[in-house]
Amino acid sequence: MLVYELNDIVTLKKGHPCGENKWQIVRKGADIKLKCLGCERQIWMSRMEFEKRVRKIKEGEKFVSIIHHKKSDEE
Secondary structure, eight states: OOOOOTTOEEEESSOOTTSOOEEEEEEOSSEEEEEETTTOOEEEEEHHHHHHHEEEEEETTEEEEGGGOOOTTTO
16 A cells, blocks of 8 residues: 655646646545645545556655655655
8 A cells, every 4th residue: 555644745647627737635544635736626535546546746856656656764
């Protein structure tokens, strides 16, 4: 299972209709709440759906493929 923290910035497989593809994790649990960083609209999706759709996560100043993402205690 992938590890995410609150306020992490991620990109999904498909962008939002407003044109932005960056999302902030606002709430996590069985369902995940995301906020679009373009129009600030919030959406809910199940953790399974989220893990299928997520592509990259922001580490520092750049986005890293989810395959190469490391937890902070692994570094």
